[in-house]
Amino acid sequence: MAVIGLTVNYSSPMASYTPPVRDMIFTLDTIAGIGSIIEAPEFDHVDADMIEGALDEAARFFSEVFAPTNEIGDEEGATLVDGQVITPEAFKPVWNKLVDAGWTAVTGSPEYGGHGFPKTFGIAISEMMTSANLAFSLNPMLTGSGITLLTRHGSDELRDLYLSKLISSEWTGTMVLTEPEAGSDVGALRTRADRNDDGTYRINGTKIFITWGDHDLTDNVIHMVLARTPDAPVGTKGISLFLVPKYLLDADGTPGERNTVEIVSLEHKLGIHASPTCVLSFEDSTGYLIGEENQGMRYMFTMMNQARLEVGLEGLSVAERAYQHASAYAKERTQGRMMGGSKPAPIIEHPDVRRMLMTMKAYTEAMRGLVYDAVAADDRMHCAATQEERDAARDRLALLTPITKSWCTDHGVDVASIGVQVFGGMGFIEDSGAPQFYRDARITPIYEGTNGIQALDLVMRKLPMHGGDVINGYLDEIDSLAAKLADTDDLNDIGRALSSAVATVREATRFLLGSSPSDAMAGATPYQEMLGTLAGGYYLARQAAAAVERAIDVPWLAAKVGTARFYAATVLPLINGMAGAVTSGSDTTFAVSEEYIGAVR
Numbered sequence: 377m378a379v380i381g382l383t384v385n386y387s388s389p390m391a392s393y394t395p396p397v398r399d400m401i402f403t404l405d406t407i408a409g410i411g412s413i414i415e416a417p418e419f420d421h422v423d424a425d426m427i428e429g430a431l432d433e434a435a436r437f438f439s440e441v442f443a444p445t446n447e448i449g450d451e452e453g454a455t456l457v458d459g460q461v462i463t464p465e466a467f468k469p470v471w472n473k474l475v476d477a478g479w480t481a482v483t484g485s486p487e488y489g490g491h492g493f494p495k496t497f498g499i500a501i502s503e504m505m506t507s508a509n510l511a512f513s514l515n516p517m518l519t520g521s522g523i524t525l526l527t528r529h530g531s532d533e534l535r536d537l538y539l540s541k542l543i544s545s546e547w548t549g550t551m552v553l554t555e556p557e558a559g560s561d562v563g564a565l566r567t568r569a570d571r572n573d574d575g576t577y578r579i580n581g582t583k584i585f586i587t588w589g590d591h592d593l594t595d596n597v598i599h600m601v602l603a604r605t606p607d608a609p610v611g612t613k614g615i616s617l618f619l620v621p622k623y624l625l626d627a628d629g630t631p632g633e634r635n636t637v638e639i640v641s642l643e644h645k646l647g648i649h650a651s652p653t654c655v656l657s658f659e660d661s662t663g664y665l666i667g668e669e670n671q672g673m674r675y676m677f678t679m680m681n682q683a684r685l686e687v688g689l690e691g692l693s694v695a696e697r698a699y700q701h702a703s704a705y706a707k708e709r710t711q712g713r714m715m716g717g718s719k720p721a722p723i724i725e726h727p728d729v730r731r732m733l734m735t736m737k738a739y740t741e742a743m744r745g746l747v748y749d750a751v752a753a754d755d756r757m758h759c760a761a762t763q764e765e766r767d768a769a770r771d772r773l774a775l776l777t778p779i780t781k782s783w784c785t786d787h788g789v790d791v792a793s794i795g796v797q798v799f800g801g802m803g804f805i806e807d808s809g810a811p812q813f814y815r816d817a818r819i820t821p822i823y824e825g826t827n828g829i830q831a832l833d834l835v836m837r838k839l840p841m842h843g844g845d846v847i848n849g850y851l852d853e854i855d856s857l858a859a860k861l862a863d864t865d866d867l868n869d870i871g872r873a874l875s876s877a878v879a880t881v882r883e884a885t886r887f888l889l890g891s892s893p894s895d896a897m898a899g900a901t902p903y904q905e906m907l908g909t910l911a912g913g914y915y916l917a918r919q920a921a922a923a924v925e926r927a928i929d930v931p932w933l934a935a936k937v938g939t940a941r942f943y944a945a946t947v948l949p950l951i952n953g954m955a956g957a958v959t960s961g962s963d964t965t966f967a968v969s970e971e972y973i974g975a976v977r
């Protein structure tokens with residue numbers, strides 16, 4: 377589309393997305409350590425060449441086939457016609473190609489028809505899919521989390537009936553928790569499940585905000601529904617989990633009679649228009665218990681923890697796309713002259729525009745390090761050689777999950793917002809494409825547990841793990857890299873900045889571990905930002921060190937060092953300014969009484 381009225385004719389690169397394969401492979405190697413993951417016996421069929429070849433192939437698919445649906449999906453959106461969700465017209469053929477190519481089955485268990493690749497590889501594929509079209513990617517994303525849930529907690533019978541169809545994407549899955557009065561507080565949910573004589577359950581209740589709760593891409597939709605049996609204990613201890621299919625299965629396992637799950641309405645949203653967000657009504661719907669009664673919240677956490685990493689990935693993915701989009705514009709758009717210049721300069725030459733682009737780049741690559749490291753821990757907790765390594769990976773994943781979800785989504789929104797700014801006035805105009813990334817990104821800090829809830833999880837549950845040993849171990853790891861780098865000729869500035877930042881975070885951590893719950897809760901979100909900012913600097917510093925080790929005279933490796941240096945100089949020092957907000961306590965937060973908050977006459 378040509379944007380008119382500018383001093384230059386600007387062809388919007390709206391549909392263009394180039395998966396950053398080289399950076400993905402570099403991060404998989406240097407941060408995630410994929411080489412050691414694929415040494416595990418279950419990945420005997422996977423090798424490094426295969427991974428690189430598959431990433432190149434995927435890059436072609438997601439840039440050429442999937443990415444062009446992004447703008448169409450946003451404009452057309454999903455609609456509800458006669459109780460059935462209709463997806464944008466362009467989606468069905470692309471969905472079929474996606475499924476035929478097997479990109480949704482890469483990490484699925486070979487026992488049920490999946491390709492059995494590590495999640496650490498799967499995350500790179502997911503990144504491409506999500507950058508290409510965030511709204512569309514939510515369908516396979518939730519299906520994937522449901523597959524993990526069913527694999528770990530489903531009975532043999534449920535696994536046999538549903539897993540291979542979900543892995544092959546013949547059917548898709550949903551996550552059904554939220555009710556009008558039960559959002560962050562899932563324990564307040566009221567949907568009821570009564571046991572039938574044949575062992576199935578009758579589900580009754582209304583659920584809201586259900587992503588891809590219905591659609592026309594597949595023959596069946598499998599809902600993972602939280603509900604409460606009669607006389608169940610109050611709160612989260614009384615929640616059970618049920619598999620509720622849109623179509624009940626016939627004796628031969630094919631979809632037959634329609635279950636009584638009604639799609640009441642679709643939400644009209646700020647972004648992710650192509651993702652149908654449904655109000656679902658369950659009216660004596662048939663459900664199948666997963667695991668045991670009253671253990672549903674525990675099982676659902678398997679699904680939610682995976683989804684939280686994937687939502688963190690959404691922050692990274694939308695940031696990457698917004699960054700590519702803004703960089704392309706900044707190279708093309710001319711405005712103003714450089715000092716001493718006679719011709720209008722491309723805006724990328726202005727120091728402030730360059731600062732914006734470097735900020736976008738640095739945060740995006742830092743997020744990639746964090747997300748890939750967290751997902752590698754997810755693989756290692758299953759496939760590492762010793763129990764000790766598996767336990768350490770489990771703890772690392774537990775610590776990194778809330779940071780990944782919150783920090784990457786908060787900064788995904790920030791990066792998309794900077795992208796709008798790079799476009800100047802055109803950034804506010806839909807035709808430029810920049811607003812969609814910003815609108816789409818805005819949901820990510822909200823769903824899958826708001827970032828405020830992530831902060832509580834981080835500070836109240838994750839910091840105290842093993843008496844603070846897990847967080848202190850992570851900070852020690854950062855400290856030891858900082859000390860090593862501070863001793864080098866090339867990277868000592870990065871080492872010193874990291875060392876100063878980690879000292880501040882250590883002090884804030886000590887404060888939170890020793891403070892009252894109300895003070896800790898008041899400082900939780902600033903602390904989460906602080907720790908995420910440090911983690912971002914750590915992953916960039918590791919990448920810089922690896923770049924120097926490989927060949928600093930290779931331009932793109934030198935760019936990795938330049939990016940880490942920029943972050944160390946301009947972002948890491950912000951941590952000092954965050955300390956006050958972490959340690960000021962709840963007296964400060966509650967210093968103004970409720971009556972003076974809001975309109976006061």
Ligand SMILES: Cc1cc2nc3c(=O)[nH]c(=O)nc-3n(C[C@H](O)[C@H](O)[C@H](O)COP(=O)(O)OP(=O)(O)OC[C@H]3O[C@@H](n4cnc5c(N)ncnc54)[C@H](O)[C@@H]3O)c2cc1C
Binds near residue numbers: 552645819822827
């Ligand atoms: C587009 C979209 C898609 C969604 N997809 C799904 C889905 O597929 N499945 C599903 O089950 N749900 C889904 N949700 C629901 C989503 O997970 C919830 O909206 C979210 O968890 C917040 O719940 P709430 O909206 O009730 O807000 P509330 O819980 O009312 O929160 C309002 C504010 O209060 C804060 N708050 C609440 N409780 C606390 C507390 N204890 N301590 C500190 N702060 C607190 C929150 O952080 C937030 O800022 C989706 C929502 C949207 C908008």
